[in-house]
Amino acid sequence: MKNEWPLWEIFIRGQHGMSHRHVGSLHAPDAEMAIKNARDVYTRRNEGVSIWVVEANNISASSPSDKGPLYEPSESKVYRHPTFFDIPDEVGAM
Amino acid sequence: MYAQMVKSEATNDDPEKLAEFQAKIDADIKIEPKDWMPQGYRKTLIRQIGQHAHSEIVGQLPEGNWITRAPTLERKAILLAKVQDEAGHGLYLYGAAETLGVSRDELTEMLLDGRMKYSSIFNYPTLNWADIGAVGWLVDGAAIMNQVPLQRTSYGPYSRAMIRICKEESFHQRQGYDAIRKMAEGTPEQKKMAQDALNRFWYPSLMMFGPSDKDSVHSAQSMAWKIKINTNDELRQKFVDQTVPQAEYLGLTVPDPDLKWNEERGHYDFSEPDWSEFFDVIKGNGPCNTDRLTARNKAWDDGQWVRDGLLAHAKKKRARHLAAE
Numbered sequence: 001m002k003n004e005w006p007l008w009e010i011f012i013r014g015q016h017g018m019s020h021r022h023v024g025s026l027h028a029p030d031a032e033m034a035i036k037n038a039r040d041v042y043t044r045r046n047e048g049v050s051i052w053v054v055e056a057n058n059i060s061a062s063s064p065s066d067k068g069p070l071y072e073p074s075e076s077k078v079y080r081h082p083t084f085f086d087i088p089d090e091v092g093a094m
Numbered sequence: 095m096y097a098q099m100v101k102s103e104a105t106n107d108d109p110e111k112l113a114e115f116q117a118k119i120d121a122d123i124k125i126e127p128k129d130w131m132p133q134g135y136r137k138t139l140i141r142q143i144g145q146h147a148h149s150e151i152v153g154q155l156p157e158g159n160w161i162t163r164a165p166t167l168e169r170k171a172i173l174l175a176k177v178q179d180e181a182g183h184g185l186y187l188y189g190a191a192e193t194l195g196v197s198r199d200e201l202t203e204m205l206l207d208g209r210m211k212y213s214s215i216f217n218y219p220t221l222n223w224a225d226i227g228a229v230g231w232l233v234d235g236a237a238i239m240n241q242v243p244l245q246r247t248s249y250g251p252y253s254r255a256m257i258r259i260c261k262e263e264s265f266h267q268r269q270g271y272d273a274i275r276k277m278a279e280g281t282p283e284q285k286k287m288a289q290d291a292l293n294r295f296w297y298p299s300l301m302m303f304g305p306s307d308k309d310s311v312h313s314a315q316s317m318a319w320k321i322k323i324n325t326n327d328e329l330r331q332k333f334v335d336q337t338v339p340q341a342e343y344l345g346l347t348v349p350d351p352d353l354k355w356n357e358e359r360g361h362y363d364f365s366e367p368d369w370s371e372f373f374d375v376i377k378g379n380g381p382c383n384t385d386r387l388t389a390r391n392k393a394w395d396d397g398q399w400v401r402d403g404l405l406a407h408a409k410k411k412r413a414r415h416l417a418a419e
């Protein structure tokens with residue numbers, strides 16, 4: 001259909017101190033209306049203290065087929081985790 | 095259910111990819127929008143989620159019918175909030191369907207011209223206030239039966255929409271039960287109205303789960319793909335077992351002379367609804383099919399200038415903004 005409103009992805013900060021989290025999407029003519037609609041759709045029960053809206057076609061995403069090349073290299077680098085190292089008990093908490 | 099008799103599509107894909115896909119589903123790994131999926135999976139999901147979304151939207155009509163005539167200001171505010179939730183449910187589900195490559199306007203058009211269906215239950219009228227109680231109690235109650243297991247469905251966006259919906263749904267059923275309880279415990283006339291509402295909504299509620307699907311190939315495929323979790327009969331039985339004691343508490347009688355507890359099975363035995371009535375309603379011959387589609391078409395047409403106007407305004411604003419830079 002010719003005149004469809006663009007799609008917006010909605011991110012909500014649930015409580016102060018937390019990051020914004022993706023909660024869903026909606027259609028709106030512009031950012032201002034997207035925020036108003038997001039208020040009505042996603043925060044009717046105190047679910048949020050702040051809203052971000054991003055037009056969906058402005059989001060770039062990694063491709064599922066790149067999963068191997070992107071994430072496998074980190075699997076072999078166990079020394080990046082603190083539990084890789086044995087610290088003698090005598091040294092105390094570290 | 096909200097999605098009844100969803101035909102599943104045959105799939106014609108590379109057997110190796112299919113096996114890989116099925117292994118993911120069997121391991122409870124969610125399928126996400128950009129992942130490879132069989133054509134049949136995609137098409138069946140669009141049909142099922144779309145039908146579910148349409149049901150949420152059309153389902154606002156029978157209840158919206160009583161917003162201005164609710165008996166108290168408090169009941170009115172509650173019903174308004176409930177109906178507003180249903181609009182949100184429709185939106186979450188359209189959003190999930192859109193991730194499969196169909197637009198919301200396309201889905202809306204298919205509802206408006208009758209190519210897509212919505213649940214048979216919303217083609218029954220709400221004649222009085224007791225019906226609003228019965229709808230929340232029975233119709234939302236039946237919806238919950240189906241939606242709770244669907245939170246575990248294999249398609250990520252659908253599963254997340256169901257989780258969000260289920261959080262809101264319990265309020266719907268409880269406000270309905272509370273409303274009908276007030277009437278069942280009221281004057282003899284009010285109690286009679288409550289009983290009458292139960293009489294009229296009982297079998298249509300049982301029909302919501304769809305006909306027995308024991309022998310259906312479609313539902314076997316959908317279950318293998320985890321876009322259907324339980325059989326229609328399982329859910330219907332669960333609904334009856336849960337609802338009968340609730341009716342007893344109200345002092346109301348379920349309109350089924352053959353209803354009785356079966357000690358051996360540990361379930362109630364009950365009568366099947368009249369399936370010829372169900373197929374008739376699905377075909378478009380229920381008491382309110384024409385009304386519902388007329389109302390949706392009118393809302394869409396009447397809203398055209400608002401949609402166009404807001405979009406024109408947004409474009410103008412953006413152009414002005416760019417010129418100023």
Ligand SMILES: [Fe+2]
Binds near residue numbers: 150180259
């Ligand atoms: Fe709903």
Ligand SMILES: [Fe+2]
Binds near residue numbers: 234263
């Ligand atoms: Fe509901």
